[in-house]
Amino acid sequence: MVAIDEVRSRLEDAFSGADVTVSDTTGEGDHFEVRVRTAEFSGKSLVDQHRMVYDALGELMSSIHALSLRTEPAQ
Amino acid sequence: MSTVLEDIASEVKSAPVVVYMKGTPRFPMCGFSAATVEVLNEIGVPFKAIDVLAEGDKREAVKAFTKWPTIPQLFVAGSFVGGCDIVREMHERGELEPLIRAAAETAAGA
Numbered sequence: 261m262v263a264i265d266e267v268r269s270r271l272e273d274a275f276s277g278a279d280v281t282v283s284d285t286t287g288e289g290d291h292f293e294v295r296v297r298t299a300e301f302s303g304k305s306l307v308d309q310h311r312m313v314y315d316a317l318g319e320l321m322s323s324i325h326a327l328s329l330r331t332e333p334a335q
Numbered sequence: 336m337s338t339v340l341e342d343i344a345s346e347v348k349s350a351p352v353v354v355y356m357k358g359t360p361r362f363p364m365c366g367f368s369a370a371t372v373e374v375l376n377e378i379g380v381p382f383k384a385i386d387v388l389a390e391g392d393k394r395e396a397v398k399a400f401t402k403w404p405t406i407p408q409l410f411v412a413g414s415f416v417g418g419c420d421i422v423r424e425m426h427e428r429g430e431l432e433p434l435i436r437a438a439a440e441t442a443a444g445a
Contacts, residue, residue: 306421307403314404321404326367329420 261289262323274316275300279334290325301333309333339396347400348413351438352382355397356407360384367419371407374426380439412438 268282278298285291294313301309309331314321347353358364360372375382387394387406397408401415409416411434425431
């Protein structure tokens with residue numbers, strides 16, 4: 261089980277100034293919906309954007325059963 | 336492990352569209368795999384599906400191959416396209432169908 265605040269703070273630390281939304285879809289700390297909007301995604305492929313998020317979450321990924329991800333480059 | 340990786344390296348090129356999923360297209364065992372199959376069915380080009388629950392050694396190997404932490408994983412013309420969210424997003428943007436059709440046509444013409 262992973263705390264929603266931990267997911268959010270990892271992402272905010274990794275992408276400074278990003279617009280980060282996290283929801284725990286089951287309330288059990290293993291299914292999350294994550295949206296990250298940051299200028300750091302500009303010019304990157306979706307695969308690279310998602311990889312950056314996975315990298316930021318690091319070892320938390322192994323405790324998260326399902327992660328639904330939406331990334332968006334900010335202007 | 337290295338031989339499984341070699342199998343995957345050739346398997347991703349064995350059809351224009353290859354998906355590694357949990358379960359089968361008719362009986363997907365995970366919502367993300369089901370959603371990916373649904374997009375592929377909507378596009379309507381035949382695809383090769385590998386069930387990582389049935390071929391258990393491929394479950395971790397495909398993740399190592401792409402350095403991508405989740406399943407399903409879609410390959411078009413031998414290249415990794417992404418997981419379920421990317422497949423859905425590309426489909427919404429109308430980017431996935433031309434990519435898949437081009438790969439299918441190239442394979443048919445080869």
